[in-house]
C-alpha cells in the first residue's frame with residue numbers, strides 16, 4: 078500500500094536520538110531549548126515552546142488566551158477535531174465557520190458576515206482559529222484586519238503548515254496572529270514521533286504558556302514572589318499541566334528540521350506533477366493563493382459533478398489498488414460529541430459540498446516517481 082503520507086527517518090536522525098538516550102537528560106535537557114531556538118530561527122517568532130503534541134499546544138493557547146465559559150472559539154468546519162476540542166477542554170463554547178470549497182480554508186467572507194451579526198447580538202467570539210488546510214495558508218492579511226476590527230484573538234492551527242509562506246514570510250512568524258501551533262506527528266511535514274509547538278511574540282502570553290506547560294510552576298527569579306529564595310525554591314502560580322516534550326523527541330526534531338526546506342521543495346514538485354497530469358480529469362485540485370507557498374502536507378482533490386463515479390467509489394477503487402487515499406476531514410460538527418451539543422449536518426453548506434467530494438492522495442517527500450506515476454495512472458484509468 079502506498080500511504081497518503083509517511084515520515085522519513087535517516088541514519089542522522091537515529092544517531093541524534095541515540096546520543097540523547099546515552100546522555101544525562103532524557104527530558105528537558107539541552108535539546109528542547111535547541112529545538113525551540115531552531116523554530117524561532119526558522120519563523121522569526123520571538124518565542125517558541127515545544128510540547129508533547131499539537132493538541133497540547135492548542136489547549137495551552139486556549140487557556141493562555143482566556144477561553145472559557147462565555148468566551149467562545151470559532152473554528153472552520155473542516156479540520157481535525159482537536160482544533161475545536163481544545164476550547165471545549167477549557168469549558169468554552171465552540172462554533173463552526175464555513176469553508177470555501179475551492180481553497181478548503183475558512184471562508185473569510187462568511188466569517189465577516191457572521192462577525193457582523195455576532196457584534197449586533199453581543200455574541201462576538203473571544204478567538205478565531207484559522208487552519209491552514211493541507212499546508213495551504215489561509216487569507217491571513219484579511220483575517221488580521223477582521224481581528225483588529227472585531228477585537229478577537231487569532232490562533233493559527235498550523236499543524237499542516239510548517240515551512241509554508243504567506244506574503245513571503247514564514248507561517249509561524251506571528252505577523253498576522255496571536256499564536257501559531259505546529260504539529261510533529263509522523264504524518265505531518267517533520268516529526269518528533271509525537272510533538273507540537275506554540276509560537277508567539279507577546280511576552281505576557283509567552284510567560285503564561287511557559288507556566289501552563291509545566292504545572293504552572295516556575296523557577297524564574299523575575300516571577301518569584303519570594304525574595305532571596307533558597308536554592309531549592311520554586312513556586313506554582315497557575316493551574317497547569319505536564320505537556321513537556323522530551324529531549325529524545327527534540328533531538329529528532331532538530332535533526333529533521335535540517336531537511337525541512339528540501340521536503341517542502343520536493344512536496345511542491347510532486348504537487349506540480351499532480352496538477353499537470355490530473356488536469357484533464359474531472360477533478361479540482363486545492364487552490365493555493367498566488368502570494369502563498371503551501372507546505373503540501375496533503376494533496377487534496379475534489380471530484381467534479383461530471384465525474385463518472387462518486388467519491389466513495391473512487392476511494393474504494395484506489396484502496397483496492399493499493400493506494401492509501403484518505404479523507405480530510407469529516408465536518409467536525411458531524412461527530413456525535415458535537416451533535417450532542419446541538420449541531421446538525423448542514424450547518425455549513427460549503428463544508429458539506431467539500432466533504433462530499435474530497436480525497437487526499439499520496440503526498441510525502443519520499444514518494445517515488447514510479448509510485449506517483451502509478452497513482453496518477455490508476456486515477457486516470459478510473460475517471461477517463
Ligand SMILES: *Cc1c(COP(=O)(O)O)cnc(C)c1O
Nearest residue numbers: 130131132157159236260262272
Ligand atoms: C494533526 C493535527 C492536530 C493535532 O496534532 P497532534 O500533534 O497529533 O496533537 C491538530 N489540528 C490539525 C489540523 C491537525 O492536522
